Amino acid sequence: MGSEFELTILMPCLNEAETIVQCIEKAKSFLIRENVHGEILISDNGSTDGSQALAEKHGASVIHVPVRGYGAALIAGIHAAKGKYIIMGDADDSYDFINLSPFLEKLRSGYELVMGNRFKGGIQPGAMPFLNKYLGNPVLSFIGRLFFNVPIGDFHCGLRGFNRDSMRRIQLQAPGMEFASEMVIKSALKQLKTTEVPTTLAPDGRSRLPHLRKWRDGWRHLRLMLMFSPRWLFLYPGIFLAALGLLLISILSVTPLKIGPYALDIHSLLFAGAFLVIGLQSIFFYIVGRIIGSASMGIPLRKKMDRLLEKFTLEKGIILGFILALLGVGGSLLSVYLWMKAQFGSLVPGEMMRIAIPSVTLMIVGSQIIFASFFLNLVMQSYSDPQKR
Known part of the structure; x- marks a missing residue:
């Protein structure tokens, strides 16, 4: 009309x-x-x-x-x-x-x-x-x-x-x-x-x-x-926090870091682990948010996101998460072994925390990836074309 x-x-x-x-x-x-x-x-x-x-x-x-x-x-x-x-x-x-x-x-x-x-x-x-x-x-x-x-x-x-x-x-x-x-x-x-x-x-x-x-x-x-902009809400802050956390963990797990008059040690290592966990969680929110936003608003996903989702499988996520969690468990068992060698007495914090904090972080990240993979797979199936299910 x-x-x-x-x-x-x-x-x-x-x-x-x-x-x-x-x-x-x-x-x-x-x-x-x-x-x-x-x-x-x-x-x-x-x-x-x-x-x-x-x-x-x-x-x-x-x-x-x-x-x-x-x-x-x-x-x-x-x-x-x-x-x-x-x-x-x-x-x-x-x-x-x-x-x-x-x-x-x-x-x-x-x-x-x-x-x-x-x-x-x-x-x-x-x-x-x-x-x-x-x-x-x-x-x-x-x-x-x-x-x-x-x-x-x-x-x-x-x-x-x-x-x-x-x-x-x-x-x-x-x-x-x-x-x-x-x-x-x-x-x-x-x-x-x-x-x-x-x-x-x-x-x-x-x-x-x-x-x-x-x-x-x-x-x-x-x-x-x-x-309406999950990139700026989730992705960019997530990448920044995850990259910062990973960099600090890689350095502080080996040695303290001195920057001028300032020294970063095991206390900073603890925060680095938190940065990595929060960053990865934020990136996961971005991926899920983009899928839901695309389905609800009809906005095509970016080519990079399409390729990422095509390569993703639940099994790949489970395997990656299991490997990281297993490494974390291994580091935790090493901490217990060293404690046993000390006859369950006092330990040197600067040495033990460089093992314990990365190990706990790996267990959290591994578990996070496993559960996120299940959730992402559920979301992808929920918002996919019913004819393809």
Whole structure:
């Protein structure tokens, strides 16, 4: 079924009676000036100040969304929109609905997501809180670019355009403010054609405080980024800890290590064992997380991961784990033998711990690999094609 309109201008709304009329009139002015066949859609999230009646009076369509939240309102709006393209923006009069041509031109040229960049377009004095402008937004946008390799300078700009059908396909779900990050992240993971255009930000026209809560919503954005990037959450920290632990164990099991005035000995050896165990566990979480994420989101695994999983068998994991655990048991028996030779008396800690700590670490790592292999095999079978089972 074809779209009734070329463009839907979508605005989430929760008690925006002070500014919604100005936003609608600016959006109407744009549609008329550019001769765009479009609609203005207000996704109301339970307003009690008459915003809905004002919107309808000035020619906008209104849908009522009972599930509270910025993301919930926009997701409902995306599904209700009749336009081939959607440009969304807050109804607080902070975004420039008169100058939407750069967004529409990019959408017409084939881009599926067009982000506004307020830092390039200009942020008026008082339009963005100091912490958001110089800390929260730049830091979270940097993390987003680093994690997902997407060339977006303003992850949280509320003025953005997108292809309606493309956005429906990626199945956005976040109900809160983190929806802004979810849209960019899933677009990157699904390889939607993405770009950005400069836009401006003005102080909003409301007399009340904004719905945004800096620290709570900032954490929700960061949490979402971590959940969608198991490489940065699990793999890279795991590789670092495992490599550091293995290096220190290899050295400290033989001799103390002096670095300038500092000396690392058996106490550091104990921590090295912990680093190795935690690191390997984190790497295992990454592998399982990627399999589950791939199955639930339909994102293809990387070629290296595919090759790794093709070579993996439960039996290989059991054999490797058993060998390592057996080495650990052998070292533990050697410790007991040396204790017997000392007639179960006092031992020299510096000598015994260089045997005992690596031995215990090997037993833990070996057991960890055996159990992880069983669990990984179970996960792979659970998420494999039923036709192949």
